[in-house]
Amino acid sequence: MARTLRGQLLTYGVLAVLLAMVLSGAVGLIVVQARTRALLRTQMLSTAVALASGLEQGGPAQGQALLDTFRRGGGADAGYDAVVVDLAGRVVAATDLGDVGKPVDEAIGHAEPGLQRVLAGELPVAFEEMTHRGLPVLDLSLPLHADPVEAARITGGLHLSMPYRPFAPLVWRQVAALGLFALLLAALLVVPLWFYLERSLVRPLRLVVAANRDVGEGRPAPRRIPDRAMPHHELGELMRSLNEMLARLEAADGELRRRLRELSALSSTAVLLSQSAPLEEWLRQTLEKVLEITGADAGEVSLFEPGLQRLVVRAHQGFWPDWLTAEADRPTPTLCSAMAERRKFLSLEDVSQDEHRSRLAYVRKGLHGYCDLPLEAEGQVLGGLRLHSRQEHKPSPLEQDLLAAIASQIAVALMNVRLYQETRRLATTDPLTGLANRRVLEERLADEFRRARRYEHALTLIMTDLDHFKVYNDTHGHPAGDVVLRELAILLQGSVRETDLVARYGGEEFVILLPETARAAALVVGEKIRAAVEQHPFAHRETQPSGRLTISVGVATFPEGLEQPETLLHSADRALYQAKAMGRNRVYSSAL
Incomplete structure (x- = not known):
């Protein structure tokens, strides 16, 4: 099946013409056959009436001579077979002399109930359609009377048979004529209709398909349909609406691209x-x-x-x-x-x-x-x-x-x-305490050390460590120890300035970096922190060896003989362990 509309219209047009021819031929055949059958009946009836009249006037002695004359006069050429029978059903005269004396059924080759009813006076005439030797045959039976005036007394009957075949060429000629007429009529109707559909339907639809294809392919300016190509019916209205939609789509596309x-x-x-x-x-x-x-x-x-x-x-x-x-x-x-x-x-x-x-x-x-x-x-x-x-x-x-x-x-x-x-x-943050981690401490220490050396400012580092914290962890568990570390981080953060840095160095060790702070001020800060921790009500502090939680504090200050950030850190670490060696819970400076 064709995929284009034009191909489909052409296909359906050809099919319509063929269907019209077939239907016309079938209808013509039926009509011609009906007319032929009616014509045959009329001809047979007039022929039979003429023969019956001659037979009744001439009597039985003239019957054979009359049928011979009928046969020579064209009856045989027309396909007629005629027999005259008596009341007993025996042939007394026939167009075929060999049938004389035979029973009528044997002479005509088949039973003839219509003839029997005519001889019995039940029917004035009998038409029957039979099949004889594979051909359709039309039979006609008429009664014969002894006296044409006295029609009540039947002395015999006349039977005529004629096949359809001699009239078949006439039938097909009429059928062919009807088919040719149907073809010409279909051509006269289809060709103008084809041109009309091509102009008002197929061509506009091709333009619509092309415009839709442009839209589907995402072209920024889809083609518009010319006004002259729009038919003056509903499809034209559709095409005008499509043009308006394309215009709006183009405007929306431009706006969308701008916004994108x-x-x-x-x-x-x-x-x-x-x-x-x-x-x-x-x-x-x-x-x-x-x-x-x-x-x-x-x-x-x-x-x-x-x-x-x-x-x-x-x-x-x-x-x-x-x-x-x-x-x-x-x-x-x-x-x-x-x-x-x-x-x-x-x-x-x-x-x-x-x-x-x-x-x-x-x-x-x-x-x-x-x-x-x-x-x-x-x-x-x-x-x-x-x-x-x-x-x-x-x-x-x-x-x-x-x-x-x-x-x-x-x-x-x-x-x-x-x-x-x-x-x-x-x-950059210690996950347990929220303070800066060791990495941030090292980066900040390096930055502050360079700044202190450049501007000749003091820089102090304080390192703290909880005393006997292992004992606390072993006694109360690490979760309780974590709580202590978080509370200590809050104490340390609250004891210094915003510019100072408090960092967790590792375990229970914390480091405080004090920019622009001399050793004496740092010792004050360290003592403040030590006292705050000693007085803080940590949970289970009474179980510690000293009866409370305490810290040791080590202090180191630049530039007191310290040339590198690492040496400042190591000096504070040594001071821290010196404070522990001196009995813990105290502040010690490396310069003391």
């Missing part, structure tokens, strides 16, 4: 976030870009702060100066919070319809419609993005998809930053 370029620029800002830009600055730049892409008049980015069950505004653009203060003082929950809980896009054309009654001030500032988008990545809601416009506008599905893509970009970037910060924290 802007999204690409937006994604590039995510790289800046992971490099060096502070989070607030990156959020501010990103929000400016989002407002430019979406055409919104104002916007805000709020993030969930660790440890807080609410959103905190981290960036905003397009609001009045005291907007952030008004937001912070608002007692009712924000719709942004509701959005973050539901994790779905929310849009409201008129802010006065806000069920929280928290945004009515925006109306007075000319900001009506807004939409909220969750900043969600890896199943976690990090915050929300809210955009405001001065028009009561509901985003279309395409705009919602764009906004969702923007929110996804921001959320992924934020998640990456959090993962980076968490990875960096794990790499």
Whole structure:
């Protein structure tokens, strides 16, 4: 079967013509056969009536002579067989002399019930269709009377037989004539119909298919259908609608490509976030870009702060100066919070319809419609993005998809930053105490040592160690010991300045780095720490050998004969062990 519409129309047209010819031939055959049969009956009846009249007038003696004359006069050429029978059913005259004297059934080759009923006076005439020697035969029987006037007394009968075959060529000629007429009629109908369908259906549909193919192949400017090729019916309306759709699609494609370029620029800002830009600055730049892409008049980015069950505004653009203060003082929950809980896009054309009654001030500032988008990545809601416009506008599905893509970009970037910060924290923080680890200590010590040498500042390092801590662990277990270490870390962190560094050096040893601090001031800090630990109510401290938990403190200061960071660390370590050797729970300086 042809795949093109033109091929299918041609195929169906040819099939229709052939079907019309077959149907015309069949109908013609039936009609011609019916007319032929009617004609044969009429001819046979008139011939039989004429013969019967002659036989009745001439009597039985003239019957054979009359049939001979009938046979020589063309009856045999016309295919007629005629016999005259008496009431006993015996042939008394026949066109074939060999049949004379035979029973009628033997003479005509088959039983003839119609003739028997005619001889019995039951029928005035009998027509029967029989098959004789494989051919269809039409039989006619008439009664013969002794006196044409006295028709009541039957003396015999006349039987005529004639096959259809002599008339078969006439039948087929008429059938052929009807078939030719049907072919010409079909040609007269199909050819104009073909040209009409080609012009008004096939050609326009090819243009529609070509336009759709351009769209399917993603061409930026799909071909338009010329107005002159549009038919003046429903298909033309369809093509005009397709042209309008292509125009809108082309405009949308251009807008989408523009926004994709802007999204690409937006994604590039995510790289800046992971490099060096502070989070607030990156959020501010990103929000400016989002407002430019979406055409919104104002916007805000709020993030969930660790440890807080609410959103905190981290960036905003397009609001009045005291907007952030008004937001912070608002007692009712924000719709942004509701959005973050539901994790779905929310849009409201008129802010006065806000069920929280928290945004009515925006109306007075000319900001009506807004939409909220969750900043969600890896199943976690990090915050929300809210955009405001001065028009009561509901985003279309395409705009919602764009906004969702923007929110996804921001959320992924934020998640990456959090993962980076968490990875960096794990790499630089002691997991048990939360203090800086040994790696950070060594890097900070090298930096501070170079700074102290360059500017000729003092730099002091304090090393501490818990006294008899192994006894505590062996008595109460390591979980209890971990609790002591965490409490000690809090004490140490609270005893120094923000510029100082407290780090866990290993086990129960801690190091405090004091920039721009001389030895005398460092000894004061060390004594402060020792006293704070001695007085702290650690759990089970009474089980220690001295009845309390204590620490020993070693102090070393640059530049008192120390030329390298490592020597400063080793000097503080030696001072620590000297304090332990002197009885523990004391502060000792390497210069003492």
